[in-house]
Amino acid sequence: MASINQIVPCLWFDGQAEDAANYYVGIFDNSKITQVSHYSEAGKEYHGHEPGTVLMVSFELNGQPFTAMNGGPQFRxxxxxxxxxxxxxxxxxxxxxxxxxxxxxxxxxxxxxxxxxxxxxxxxxxxxxxxxxxxxxxxxxxxxxxxxxxxxxxxxxxxxxxxxx
Structure with a gap:
């Protein structure tokens, strides 16, 4: 688990967060997926994602924590x-x-x-x-x-x- 003051880069994706995290974990030694969270019904009027789709993937590349988020098409x-x-x-x-x-x-x-x-x-x-x-x-x-x-x-x-x- 990340310490409270650790900087964790968050990458914004439009539906590819889990694929990207798995891709990167397969490239770097000492790497792993640490958690996958999903969208729920709550807030659907704001986020627009179907409940059960991947929201965020926490992963480590050679011990460095990252987060990949399926935020949508607003940002690239x-x-x-x-x-x-x-x-x-x-x-x-x-x-x-x-x-x-x-x-x-x-x-x-x-x-x-x-x-x-x-x-x-x-x-x-x-x-x-x-x-x-x-x-x-x-x-x-x-x-x-x-x-x-x-x-x-x-x-x-x-x-x-x-x-x-």
């Missing part, structure tokens, strides 16, 4: 919010990129960003990239940044070559 997820997945190796980058881009029309953006089949944006980031970009004024960091800007999925070896010169 967009790129203004994204989730960073920090990766220690190219194998991890490749695995998360592959899993999060499967199953539907997905937009691969640049610099390690992608949008999954539910419209959620993710950044698949090699942790070594954070180190390379620490000193933005250095020629090494500038070369790494230039290389990164040309990529969709980040390639650690190519970033290291650019960084080294």
């Amino acid at each position: 997820i967009n790129e203004a919010i994204s989730f960073q997945v920090m990766c220690e190796s190219q194998q991890e980058v490749d695995r998360f990129w592959s899993k999060l881009t499967e199953g539907g029309p997905v937009e691969a953006q640049q610099c390690g960003w992608l949008k999954d089949k539910f419209g959620v944006s993710w950044q698949i980031v090699p942790s070594v990239m954070i180190e390379m970009l620490k000193d933005a004024a250095s020629p090494k960091a500038q070369r790494a940044m230039s290389a990164m800007m040309q990529m969709k999925k980040l390639d650690i070896a190519e970033l290291q070559r650019a960084y080294a010169g």
Whole structure:
């Protein structure tokens, strides 16, 4: 159970909350659905959902709590919010990129960003990239940044070559 001061991201869906939660739980280790709640007759004049349909799904991705809510068509997820997945190796980058881009029309953006089949944006980031970009004024960091800007999925070896010169 989440502590009282823990921040829990809530994702708004239009009927896909349970599918999305199950999809994400299947991708990340140490993940699980923790609770599913349903709409009732109470408040139907406001929410408009049939009693018994999924309202909210609480889940954890690698121990981080999330909530997915079937709120309706009023709001859409967009790129203004994204989730960073920090990766220690190219194998991890490749695995998360592959899993999060499967199953539907997905937009691969640049610099390690992608949008999954539910419209959620993710950044698949090699942790070594954070180190390379620490000193933005250095020629090494500038070369790494230039290389990164040309990529969709980040390639650690190519970033290291650019960084080294």
